[in-house]
Amino acid sequence: MSEAELLARHRAVLPQWLALYYDEPIEIVRAQGRRVTDAEGNTYLDFFAGILTNAIGYDIAEISDAIRAQLDTGVLHTSTLYLIRRQVELAERIAELSGIPEAKVFFTNSGTEANETALMLATQYRRSNQVLALRNSYHGRAFGTIGITGNRGWAASSLSPVKVSYVHGGYRYRDPFGSLPDADYIKACTDDLRDVLQTTTAGDVAALIAEPIQGVGGFNVPPDGLFAAFKEVLDSYGILLISDEVQTGWGRTGEHFWGIQAHGVTPDAMTFAKGLGNGLAIGGVVARGDLMDCLTANSISTFGGNPVATAGAKATLDYLLDRDLQGNAEKLGHHLIAGLRDLGERYDIIGDVRGKGLMIGVELVESGGKDPSPPNAAALLEETKARGLLVGKGGLHGNVLRLAPPMTLTGEEADEALEILEASVAEVAR
Numbered sequence: 001m002s003e004a005e006l007l008a009r010h011r012a013v014l015p016q017w018l019a020l021y022y023d024e025p026i027e028i029v030r031a032q033g034r035r036v037t038d039a040e041g042n043t044y045l046d047f048f049a050g051i052l053t054n055a056i057g058y059d060i061a062e063i064s065d066a067i068r069a070q071l072d073t074g075v076l077h078t079s080t081l082y083l084i085r086r087q088v089e090l091a092e093r094i095a096e097l098s099g100i101p102e103a104k105v106f107f108t109n110s111g112t113e114a115n116e117t118a119l120m121l122a123t124q125y126r127r128s129n130q131v132l133a134l135r136n137s138y139h140g141r142a143f144g145t146i147g148i149t150g151n152r153g154w155a156a157s158s159l160s161p162v163k164v165s166y167v168h169g170g171y172r173y174r175d176p177f178g179s180l181p182d183a184d185y186i187k188a189c190t191d192d193l194r195d196v197l198q199t200t201t202a203g204d205v206a207a208l209i210a211e212p213i214q215g216v217g218g219f220n221v222p223p224d225g226l227f228a229a230f231k232e233v234l235d236s237y238g239i240l241l242i243s244d245e246v247q248t249g250w251g252r253t254g255e256h257f258w259g260i261q262a263h264g265v266t267p268d269a270m271t272f273a274k275g276l277g278n279g280l281a282i283g284g285v286v287a288r289g290d291l292m293d294c295l296t297a298n299s300i301s302t303f304g305g306n307p308v309a310t311a312g313a314k315a316t317l318d319y320l321l322d323r324d325l326q327g328n329a330e331k332l333g334h335h336l337i338a339g340l341r342d343l344g345e346r347y348d349i350i351g352d353v354r355g356k357g358l359m360i361g362v363e364l365v366e367s368g369g370k371d372p373s374p375p376n377a378a379a380l381l382e383e384t385k386a387r388g389l390l391v392g393k394g395g396l397h398g399n400v401l402r403l404a405p406p407m408t409l410t411g412e413e414a415d416e417a418l419e420i421l422e423a424s425v426a427e428v429a430r
């Protein structure tokens with residue numbers, strides 16, 4: 001069956017709002033390292049899966065072996081009502097890595113569930129259903145998380161059980177005071193936070209939830225220290241800080257293991273998912289013990305932290321720590337960002353290049369100005385694909401290319417991607 005036939009069947013039976021990339025969507029049937037092959041035999045360098053699923057790459061023997069060893073026991077899963085050795089071991093590792101004092105971990109199957117859990121903990125702990133979030137944020141696809149997502153394009157329902165107020169600080173490139181120097185920008189955002197607290201809430205807010213670098217929102221990097229300034233205000237109200245590390249965790253930002261560490265603050269809770277499984281479904285929350293234990297009713301997740309997912313996740317974590325993939329992300333991130341900034345100097349359809357480590361956004365604008373250009377981004381997605389490179393797209397206006405390769409990326413592959421991007425930008429700019 002061709003990809004075109006599969007697409008027709010997909011359209012007939014799956015929801016119309018289930019977005020697919022590309023004019024001719026691809027079916028990936030094989031993968032190795034940082035490359036994937038589609039059903040028609042085309043091979044691509046994958047510069048997007050690093051964030052979505054395969055944090056460190058495809059077909060890694062150490063990880064496959066750990067998963068296979070679990071499969072060989074016959075126990076894919078029985079019940080989270082029994083002890084699961086790998087779950088305990090993985091929780092211990094994550095609790096220690098989190099830097100949160102006396103941390104405890106709850107495993108879920110996805111980032112959405114992780115954030116739903118964090119919201120439940122915070123609202124229960126504070127006995128308040130008011131939450132603060134950043135404008136332009138993305139936190140998931142369930143009822144509560146959709147309600148706090150600050151991007152209408154991804155918030156399919158407005159009937160939220162959570163009362164949310166939005167603050168600035170997410171999307172500096174287009175924030176009203178985004179052009180201010182770092183310190184002044186931080187002050188303006190902190191003043192905005194105080195103002196929002198005094199004008200749109202009763203003060204008894206449960207938590208501020210934020211992505212240290214917005215993912216779906218277009219890889220937006222706030223100045224280091226923003227969340228430390230926020231935390232001072234939050235602390236004066238007793239409001240909790242939840243860091244959504246679903247995209248920024250596990251060393252992807254290069255300089256730090258968790259995105260929030262760039263700000264020199266320890267959050268009350270962090271949520272994680274995606275990359276930890278390197279393709280398997282796993283997510284979770286790591287939180288202060290008293291916060292995690294504030295629930296008094298039983299709460300389990302049928303599949304969260306199952307033996308297969310935790311075996312794979314533990315092997316992934318070992319692999320990325322043993323090989324200092326965070327250091328690799330930092331080094332190649334600098335290289336890619338420098339190359340892309342150089343490209344940005346030469347082509348005025350590139351409005352902004354930003355990022356940290358292997359989480360890099362390229363914002364496309366109308367030639368010479370700052371108006372967002374979704375058509376240029378869409379055209380670039382096709383041009384890069386035609387040249388054998390898969391990249392992501394995002395941003396409030398759908399005009400940001402998102403580059404997030406697996407963290408085992410090599411220097412040669414980084415250069416190959418830069419060359420393809422250069423040729424593609426030249427074609428679109430023409």
Ligand code: PMP
Nearest residue numbers: 110111112138139140215246273
């Ligand atoms: N938080 C962030 C920051 C995300 O990027 C995403 C997924 N794009 C989620 C939460 C939701 O994760 P999942 O898709 O695994 O439910």
